[in-house]
Amino acid sequence: ATVLPSPANVSGGLGYAVSLQVPILAMIDIYAAWLHRSSLDRPTVWLLLPMSFVGMLIGQYMDRHMSDGSARFLVGFILLGIL
Numbered sequence: 001a002t003v004l005p006s007p008a009n010v011s012g013g014l015g016y017a018v019s020l021q022v023p024i025l026a027m028i029d030i031y032a033a034w035l036h037r038s039s040l041d042r043p044t045v046w047l048l049l050p051m052s053f054v055g056m057l058i059g060q061y062m063d064r065h066m067s068d069g070s071a072r073f074l075v076g077f078i079l080l081g082i083l
Contacts, residue, residue, distance in 0.1 A: 020061075
């Protein structure tokens with residue numbers, strides 16, 4: 001995975017780092033799907049694609065209504081829940 005730190009001299013903090021990270025990760029996913037297109041399970045992709053857009057909309061909503069500190073806490077809480 002690609003992880004970019006937020007530059008200290010640029011305003012925006014976490015949002016700036018995410019704005020750099022998302023296009024890179026999207027291109028990696030598209031390239032991986034293209035490489036494995038012969039073995040791609042299309043019904044699964046069509047199931048996951050709408051849910052990814054829902055997740056992006058929820059992320060946009062939360063970005064507008066959360067501070068950087070609460071966003072960091074939420075991400076940490078989710079990652080601990082995965083463990």
